[in-house]
Amino acid sequence: MDNFEATSLRDALVGSVTEEWVGRRITVCGWVARRREHGEHLAFLDLRDRSGLLQCVVEGSLDVRPEYVVRVTGTVTRRPEGTRNDRLATGAVELTECDLEVLSAAEPVPFPLDERVEVDESTRLRYRYLDIRREAMQRSLRLRARVVATLRSSMTAQEFVEVETPLLWAPTPEGAREFVVPSRLHSGEFYVLPQSPQIAKQLLMVGGFDRYFQVARCLRDEDLRADRQFEFTQLDLEASFVTQEDIMAFVSRAVAAAAIEATGEDPGEFATMTWSEALDRFGTDKPDLRFGMELQNLSDAFASTAVKAFQAPCVKAMRVPGGAQLSRARLDALTEQARQLGAKGLAWFRVTAEGLDSPLARFITPEESAVLAGVDGAETGDLVLVVADEFALASRVLGALRLTLGAPPVSEGPYRYVWVTEFPMFEGVDDEGHLVAAHHPFTMPHPEDLDRIETDPLSVRSAAYDLVLNGWELGSGSVRIHRSDIQSRIFSALGISDEEAESRFGFLLGAFKYGAPPHAGFAFGIDRLVAIFAGVDNIREVIAFPKTQSGADLMTGAPKSITERQLRELRLRPAPKG
RNA sequence: GGACCUGUGGUGCAGCUCGGAGUGCACGCCGCCCUGUCAAGGCGGAGGUCGCGGGUUCAAAUCCCGUCAGGUCCGCCA
Numbered sequence: 156m157d158n159f160e161a162t163s164l165r166d167a168l169v170g171s172v173t174e175e176w177v178g179r180r181i182t183v184c185g186w187v188a189r190r191r192e193h194g195e196h197l198a199f200l201d202l203r204d205r206s207g208l209l210q211c212v213v214e215g216s217l218d219v220r221p222e223y224v225v226r227v228t229g230t231v232t233r234r235p236e237g238t239r240n241d242r243l244a245t246g247a248v249e250l251t252e253c254d255l256e257v258l259s260a261a262e263p264v265p266f267p268l269d270e271r272v273e274v275d276e277s278t279r280l281r282y283r284y285l286d287i288r289r290e291a292m293q294r295s296l297r298l299r300a301r302v303v304a305t306l307r308s309s310m311t312a313q314e315f316v317e318v319e320t321p322l323l324w325a326p327t328p329e330g331a332r333e334f335v336v337p338s339r340l341h342s343g344e345f346y347v348l349p350q351s352p353q354i355a356k357q358l359l360m361v362g363g364f365d366r367y368f369q370v371a372r373c374l375r376d377e378d379l380r381a382d383r384q385f386e387f388t389q390l391d392l393e394a395s396f397v398t399q400e401d402i403m404a405f406v407s408r409a410v411a412a413a414a415i416e417a418t419g420e421d422p423g424e425f426a427t428m429t430w431s432e433a434l435d436r437f438g439t440d441k442p443d444l445r446f447g448m449e450l451q452n453l454s455d456a457f458a459s460t461a462v463k464a465f466q467a468p469c470v471k472a473m474r475v476p477g478g479a480q481l482s483r484a485r486l487d488a489l490t491e492q493a494r495q496l497g498a499k500g501l502a503w504f505r506v507t508a509e510g511l512d513s514p515l516a517r518f519i520t521p522e523e524s525a526v527l528a529g530v531d532g533a534e535t536g537d538l539v540l541v542v543a544d545e546f547a548l549a550s551r552v553l554g555a556l557r558l559t560l561g562a563p564p565v566s567e568g569p570y571r572y573v574w575v576t577e578f579p580m581f582e583g584v585d586d587e588g589h590l591v592a593a594h595h596p597f598t599m600p601h602p603e604d605l606d607r608i609e610t611d612p613l614s615v616r617s618a619a620y621d622l623v624l625n626g627w628e629l630g631s632g633s634v635r636i637h638r639s640d641i642q643s644r645i646f647s648a649l650g651i652s653d654e655e656a657e658s659r660f661g662f663l664l665g666a667f668k669y670g671a672p673p674h675a676g677f678a679f680g681i682d683r684l685v686a687i688f689a690g691v692d693n694i695r696e697v698i699a700f701p702k703t704q705s706g707a708d709l710m711t712g713a714p715k716s717i718t719e720r721q722l723r724e725l726r727l728r729p730a731p732k733g
Numbered sequence: 734g735g736a737c738c739u740g741u742g743g744u745g746c747a748g749c750u751c752g753g754a755g756u757g758c759a760c761g762c763c764g765c766c767c768u769g770u771c772a773a774g775g776c777g778g779a780g781g782u783c784g785c786g787g788g789u790u791c792a793a794a795u796c797c798c799g800u801c802a803g804g805u806c807c808g809c810c811a
């Protein structure tokens with residue numbers, strides 16, 4: 156029994172017990188999964204540990220109940236003819252002549268730990284220590300551990316060095332809202348928890364660590380979603396003397412290794428498309444390539460249309476296969492969704508054998524009708540949806556409807572990775588007329604667009620890139636600015652004065668004066684990657700102790716008030732409510 | 734900040750439209766019976782602030798208003 160499963164208290168995990176062990180007397184430990192009593196002479200006990208279940212036969216009555224922790228010593232015995240259980244990995248054998256030692260008694264648990272019923276999530280979170288005893292959570296968290304180990308191993312093999320960066324960092328008010336930590340020794344002053352190790356890793360580049368990575372916890376005090384927790388884990392990396400393509404190759408190798416570990420499939424080379432192409436074809440910067448329903452641009456065909464609703468800079472359409480059977484109520488709901496996303500309306504056309512069926516049918520010309528009926532190779536029984544508006548809005552609205560109508564569940568379909576490149580440098584203009592950085596202010600503009608920063612900034616592309624998997628944004632990265640002249644121009648475009656830049660990022664700009672190598676990096680969310688591999692649609696399922704959507708920890712009760720003494724030490728006083 | 738969904742013994746549901754005694758189902762729990770079960774089986778039993786507060790009504794789980802909690806989404810997430 157030479158294995159790592161054995162401990163001083165047990166010889167093996169129950170899942171290892173096979174017919175080859177018949178005759179051996181062994182000791183195993185675990186939880187009582189179920190018991191079946193047959194009077195005072197015979198009882199069965201299913202012992203559960205992380206490896207599975209094993210039936211123990213007890214001659215006599217049992218004084219254990221479900222979830223008792225027990226240590227059983229018994230003889231591995233082939234089950235009598237006709238009593239094998241093929242649904243159990245260990246179903247050919249059982250432990251007989253059992254000696255039972257109760258290591259810990261258990262009260263009845265507040266919800267069943269088997270997988271037969273779906274338990275309300277708030278109950279699961281309140282008793283998370285019981286929830287993670289369940290098989291699905293065991294599987295998810297163990298999958299996560301394997302993915303993280305694989306990522307570390309791949310990064311190490313690619314000669315990256317793992318360096319830890321501080322959790323107590325300096326406030327740099329920008330981007331995501333930061334969690335604030337009061338300082339006791341410097342009363343009235345604060346640390347913040349890092350929303351990412353962005354600046355720290357750039358300093359590591361200046362410091363000569365030309366390939367850095369970290370499995371890094373990031374903290375952002377923003378509202379929560381199915382794919383967003385306050386704290387999440389990223390594979391964070393940065394490298395010097397590299398191009399965007401080098402970074403994409405590093406990341407692709409690490410993610411592919413994780414994918415093979417998690418799914419058994421080699422994803423092959425990741426697709427690449429530009430941000431404009433993604434927006435045009437899929438109406439989003441994180442396209443889900445598992446299904447078609449690509450957007451079609453009909454602007455030319457409707458350039459001189461008489462239909463008021465289609466008189467717009469851009470007319471886009473999408474074919475919904477089989478969509479002609481959608482009810483009027485469903486179509487109304489889709490129209491409402493389109494309106495909430497900013498569209499003035501949504502036009503729909505059922506493709507029937509007799510032609511187009513639509514409230515607008517009698518207003519369109521035969522030529523327009525032919526174009527609509529042929530969108531994306533539409534056939535009888537399909538539905539064609541049309542949104543006319545500005546290009547970006549029409550695209551985004553149809554992109555959202557595409558997901559509503561076509562996206563498969565997370566657990567279905569192939570894994571389709573895609574790099575989205577050439578993001579715009581600036582997202583738009585804020586209330587004060589300053590440009591807003593799409594990524595962060597250290598992002599290098601696309602080399603071809605450098606001379607338009609001042610003249611036509613909104614057309615400037617950046618050397619920023621996202622990795623997208625099945626419609627989830629896994630992460631993003633960019634080539635960083637390492638030359639102060641370009642950095643000055645970007646700060647200036649963003650309306651950040653020299654003084655402001657100095658006070659906010661002075662230590663970084665200072666560091667760049669002493670020999671900053673060209674560098675670039677990336678970071679992607681491990682929680683999201685593992686969630687997709689696990690086939691679950693929210694990251695709480697792959698986090699041991701997550702928060703609710705309102706940021707509460709139902710198990711610990713956090714957030715909570717602290718003692719008067721703690722407040723005094725920190726010289727803090729809660730403001731009166733209201 | 735906003736929209737929508739959910740809240741009924743320990744668990745999962747039904748009951749709510751159309752008001753009439755806390756009504757029902759399954760699991761669990763407790764007791765008794767049972768020597769090959771494996772989601773064991775049989776018999777019996779306990780267990781409820783229908784999330785909370787207010788209103789309408791002769792009467793509210795059910796209708797109305799408010800509120801809390803959980804979820805999904807918008808805003809937010811450089």
